[in-house]
Amino acid sequence: MRKFKEFLIEKLIFICGLASIFFVILIFLFLTKEGLAVFKYVNPVDFLMGKSWYPISEPAQLGILPLIFGSLIVTLGAAIISIPIGIACAVYIAEVAPSKIKEVLKSGIELLAAIPSVVLGFIGMVTLVPWVKTVFHLPTGLTALSGSIILAFMAMPTIVSIAEDALYSVPKSYKEGAFALGATHWQTIYRVLLPAASSGIVAAVMLGIGRVIGETMAVMMITGNAAVIPQSILVPVRTLTATIAAEMGEAVVGSEHYFALFAIGIVLFIMSFIINVTADLFLHKRH
Amino acid sequence: MHNKIKMQAKDVDFFYGKNQALKNVNLDVYANRVTAMIGPSGCGKSTFIRLFNRMNELVPHTALCGKIFLDDLEINNPSVDPVDIRRRVGMVFQKPNPFPKSIFENISYGLKVNGIKDKAFIGQKVEDSLKRAVIWGEVKDRLHDSALKLSGGQQQRLCIARCLAVETEVILFDEPCASLDPISTAKIEELILELKKDYTIIIVTHNMQQAARVSDYTGFFLLGELVEFGKTQDMFTAPRNKKTEDYITGRFG
Numbered sequence: 001m002r003k004f005k006e007f008l009i010e011k012l013i014f015i016c017g018l019a020s021i022f023f024v025i026l027i028f029l030f031l032t033k034e035g036l037a038v039f040k041y042v043n044p045v046d047f048l049m050g051k052s053w054y055p056i057s058e059p060a061q062l063g064i065l066p067l068i069f070g071s072l073i074v075t076l077g078a079a080i081i082s083i084p085i086g087i088a089c090a091v092y093i094a095e096v097a098p099s100k101i102k103e104v105l106k107s108g109i110e111l112l113a114a115i116p117s118v119v120l121g122f123i124g125m126v127t128l129v130p131w132v133k134t135v136f137h138l139p140t141g142l143t144a145l146s147g148s149i150i151l152a153f154m155a156m157p158t159i160v161s162i163a164e165d166a167l168y169s170v171p172k173s174y175k176e177g178a179f180a181l182g183a184t185h186w187q188t189i190y191r192v193l194l195p196a197a198s199s200g201i202v203a204a205v206m207l208g209i210g211r212v213i214g215e216t217m218a219v220m221m222i223t224g225n226a227a228v229i230p231q232s233i234l235v236p237v238r239t240l241t242a243t244i245a246a247e248m249g250e251a252v253v254g255s256e257h258y259f260a261l262f263a264i265g266i267v268l269f270i271m272s273f274i275i276n277v278t279a280d281l282f283l284h285k286r287h
Numbered sequence: 288m289h290n291k292i293k294m295q296a297k298d299v300d301f302f303y304g305k306n307q308a309l310k311n312v313n314l315d316v317y318a319n320r321v322t323a324m325i326g327p328s329g330c331g332k333s334t335f336i337r338l339f340n341r342m343n344e345l346v347p348h349t350a351l352c353g354k355i356f357l358d359d360l361e362i363n364n365p366s367v368d369p370v371d372i373r374r375r376v377g378m379v380f381q382k383p384n385p386f387p388k389s390i391f392e393n394i395s396y397g398l399k400v401n402g403i404k405d406k407a408f409i410g411q412k413v414e415d416s417l418k419r420a421v422i423w424g425e426v427k428d429r430l431h432d433s434a435l436k437l438s439g440g441q442q443q444r445l446c447i448a449r450c451l452a453v454e455t456e457v458i459l460f461d462e463p464c465a466s467l468d469p470i471s472t473a474k475i476e477e478l479i480l481e482l483k484k485d486y487t488i489i490i491v492t493h494n495m496q497q498a499a500r501v502s503d504y505t506g507f508f509l510l511g512e513l514v515e516f517g518k519t520q521d522m523f524t525a526p527r528n529k530k531t532e533d534y535i536t537g538r539f540g
């Protein structure tokens with residue numbers, strides 16, 4: 001009887017595991033099938049390198065370069081803001097903060113991670129966007145910069161918690177060894193702990209950035225959604241994700257516009273796949 | 288006992304939270320001598336030796352009463368920077384703990400944190416230290432390989448070399464051979480005897496033969512108390528305390 005129970009549970013878990021893989025493959029197949037159809041209307045080079053995105057004009061222009069640039073500039077901005085702050089915060093929590101402050105900070109970070117992106121987008125819209133507009137004397141505050149700042153808030157919890165974990169799992173004996181040689185706390189952090197935790201920290205950064213690239217709601221609300229190749233970080237941009245979210249509802253099923261949105265999905269999928277695989281490689285290097 | 292006293296513990300009590308690990312310990316460490324601490328596991332040997340370079344401060348919620356001296360300096364005085372103490376009192380740990388860097392960088396690290404930048408000087412110092420720790424011959428052709436590729440015994444001698452490079456006055460060894468094979472152990476014991484010309488050495492061991500072989504003075508700890516302290520020879524041939532005698536004749540521990 002007990003044996004049978006074990007057997008049943010084992011098989012159930014196996015089927016669940018199989019099902020999740022099956023669904024991933026199904027989604028991927030669907031995405032490819034719908035997405036690749038766009039290349040009947042436009043060749044891949046024109047699709048990726050085309051500078052104009054006018055999907056409903058006649059004939060439709062399906063160049064996603066402005067969207068790729070939009071995603072990249074917003075992501076890059078978010079990375080520049082969140083990486084140094086996130087790592088500094090992780091070092092502070094792991095090494096410097098007294099245990100009470102540490103607990104408070106850790107719960108704060110968890111709380112930040114729990115805020116839904118639409119709420120962050122909304123807060124950004126009513127506070128950050130007007131601020132960016134007045135500080136930089138812009139016609140509109142709906143810019144790539146606003147998006148970057150809000151996305152930095154979304155990347156930070158991931159970066160901080162994983163980087164802190166990486167720092168925490170550096171063997172204590174390294175720290176003792178450095179201290180015993182007369183290293184100061186900062187010398188120990190900078191020359192022993194950070195290098196020893198580097199692969200985990202890189203993984204933290206990659207996962208944080210991965211989250212940013214896929215983010216949709218907040219960027220749609222505050223980046224202005226202009227499908228133009230951005231010349232600076234202070235102009236409205238439109239990202240790959242926002243394009244899909246905004247236009248999928250109105251695209252006629254089976255039209256070239258519809259297929260193009262799926263193809264954008266493939267591009268996104270490949271981007272986040274690369275990022276996640278890189279993060280994984282670094283995480284496994286640790287063990 | 289007309290030697291110069293290099294380090295001194297006076298009326299030392301030490302607490303981990305509410306748990307008292309050391310009780311009223313008084314002990315003198317003589318210059319250019321090897322002082323061994325023996326006793327069963329958990330009796331406070333590591334806790335005691337780590338007071339001499341203020342290493343216990345890395346453990347939260349600890350408290351120290353009493354005084355520790357290095358020459359005339361009261362090192363546990365809050366106005367003394369522990370970094371300055373650790374530059375005079377080095378330490379080699381139970382488990383070899385080289386940094387996950389190259390052999391060369393393991394040695395140069397201590398010099399760099401001491402503010403030395405001259406490349407030629409660092410190169411020379413690395414070579415000298417490795418020679419002194421009798422490991423130069425084994426590593427001279429692969430100074431830029433990872434230190435983690437060395438065997439346990441080699442790693443431990445590298446850790447000793449790392450400590451020699453910063454030219455401390457005292458070296459603390461906390462069971463340096465506990466994880467090593469007999470041949471590596473013999474090499475390190477030989478090295479310790481060689482080093483006492485220039486350094487004052489304190490070594491924790493729970494191997495009594497080792498204490499007998501390398502040390503000039505021995506302290507026997509039991510449950511946080513220093514039961515007996517004296518010349519190693521006297522202690523092993525004519526212990527004054529019954530408990531010491533039981534321990535060194537192997538009746539418990």
Ligand SMILES: Nc1ncnc2c1ncn2[C@@H]1O[C@H](COP(=O)(O)OP(=O)(O)O)[C@@H](O)[C@H]1O
Pocket residue numbers: 303306308326327328329330331332333334335346
């Ligand atoms: N980091 C620590 N936190 C709390 N208690 C500790 C810690 N380190 C050691 N102790 C306690 O202090 C006592 C002495 O330990 P230790 O100095 O490591 O003994 P030994 O080195 O002789 O084996 C033991 O009872 C041990 O449980």
Ligand SMILES: [Mg+2]
Pocket residue numbers: 332333334462
């Ligand atoms: Mg110990």
